[in-house]
Amino acid sequence: MNSPETSPSPDSSSLRSAELRRELKQKIPELLQLERLIRNYPQHLNAQVELMLQVQHLHLPLYSITLGTTDTSAPTLLLTGGMHGIERIGSQVLIAWLQTLLERLNWDSHLQQQLAQVQLVLMPILNPVGMYLNQRSNGNGIDLNRNAPVNAEGDVPLLGGGHRLGTFLPWYRGKKNTPMEAENIALEKLLQKRILDRSFSLVVDLHSGFGMRDQLWFPYAYRKKPIHNIADYVALKLLWERSYPNHTYAFEPQSIHYLSHGDLWDYFCLQARSHQQSHFLPLTLEMGSWAWIKKRPRQIFNLAGLFNPQMQHRHARVLRSHLLLLDFMLAATLNYQNWLPDSKQRELLNQTAKSLWFN
Numbered sequence: 256m257n258s259p260e261t262s263p264s265p266d267s268s269s270l271r272s273a274e275l276r277r278e279l280k281q282k283i284p285e286l287l288q289l290e291r292l293i294r295n296y297p298q299h300l301n302a303q304v305e306l307m308l309q310v311q312h313l314h315l316p317l318y319s320i321t322l323g324t325t326d327t328s329a330p331t332l333l334l335t336g337g338m339h340g341i342e343r344i345g346s347q348v349l350i351a352w353l354q355t356l357l358e359r360l361n362w363d364s365h366l367q368q369q370l371a372q373v374q375l376v377l378m379p380i381l382n383p384v385g386m387y388l389n390q391r392s393n394g395n396g397i398d399l400n401r402n403a404p405v406n407a408e409g410d411v412p413l414l415g416g417g418h419r420l421g422t423f424l425p426w427y428r429g430k431k432n433t434p435m436e437a438e439n440i441a442l443e444k445l446l447q448k449r450i451l452d453r454s455f456s457l458v459v460d461l462h463s464g465f466g467m468r469d470q471l472w473f474p475y476a477y478r479k480k481p482i483h484n485i486a487d488y489v490a491l492k493l494l495w496e497r498s499y500p501n502h503t504y505a506f507e508p509q510s511i512h513y514l515s516h517g518d519l520w521d522y523f524c525l526q527a528r529s530h531q532q533s534h535f536l537p538l539t540l541e542m543g544s545w546a547w548i549k550k551r552p553r554q555i556f557n558l559a560g561l562f563n564p565q566m567q568h569r570h571a572r573v574l575r576s577h578l579l580l581l582d583f584m585l586a587a588t589l590n591y592q593n594w595l596p597d598s599k600q601r602e603l604l605n606q607t608a609k610s611l612w613f614n
């Protein structure tokens with residue numbers, strides 16, 4: 256089963272046989288792409304195996320990648336993807352962005368200066384076993400984003416909001432009063448070690464499979480009340496929309512769409528709050544895969560097609576189209592002191608949030 260393991264030697268790829276590499280290339284090419292970046296840019300990044308996960312006859316590493324300053328007071332951007340194994344496009348977007356960033360770090364002095372002032376952490380493949388098996392849940396049949404110890408305060412969608420019926424249905428939360436899954440504990444440890452102690456940290460967790468358009472959701476998922484630091488979120492939303500007026504992401508609290516049990520980012524927000532870390536801002540990017548289906552309806556007959564663009568030109572467009580958003584998030588993290596609201600603005604932004612979403 257899952258054996259927690261941290262290793263300073265990031266590259267388990269050199270030990271694999273040619274046969275195993277062929278199999279991985281077919282089933283989880285994203286992992287090989289990530290390992291190629293780890294091998295090719297050691298001067299810019301630190302890679303860590305947070306966990307080794309066993310599936311059938313092989314072991315898959317759960318990687319974290321760290322770039323930028325090691326100054327522990329620096330603001331931090333955390334980017335995660337692939338929490339749901341079927342939603343590969345999230346991992347692919349992150350790996351594409353990382354590739355561009357690493358290559359630019361070779362020659363772009365402006366980017367080098369940026370990274371000298373900010374910590375960047377990536378976990379592009381949070382659920383390698385689910386991705387290998389091409390399924391939403393992890394290797395134990397548990398939905399990692401219904402698995403945190405948080406219960407919704409209100410009605411949740413039947414099954415989709417999380418349930419405890421069993422692994423034979425998707426969105427299974429796991430058994431009551433048991434620890435979270437190993438992947439989630441690895442993420443929690445990383446947050447505690449590198450992120451929750453910061454004066455400011457932003458998270459973007461990439462998903463796909465809901466809605467016609469790209470959406471940025473912020474907590475809570477467990478209740479319809481505004482989160483305590485909603486003024487920060489409104490300020491970030493306005494910053495994005497004023498800086499990039501031609502972009503079309505919806506930027507909203509998740510709870511206006513649906514409530515769910517066991518949301519990981521709710522859980523981490525509650526933890527941050529209990530640690531007095533009031534500027535911890537996780538966001539979920541839900542890429543609007545229904546639009547890809549609308550353009551190519553027969554994708555609906557293929558499970559992966561519900562969550563991922565399948566035409567090559569559309570796939571390339573999705574990989575390109577979020578680069579700007581991620582660049583923005585990096586700049587917003589670094590410059591947080593220039594846009595975080597003061598107490599007077601905060602009141603106004605709280606009112607704005609109320610009139611936008613909570614009336």
Ligand SMILES: [Zn+2]
Pocket residue numbers: 338339342461462463464
């Ligand atoms: Zn998802």
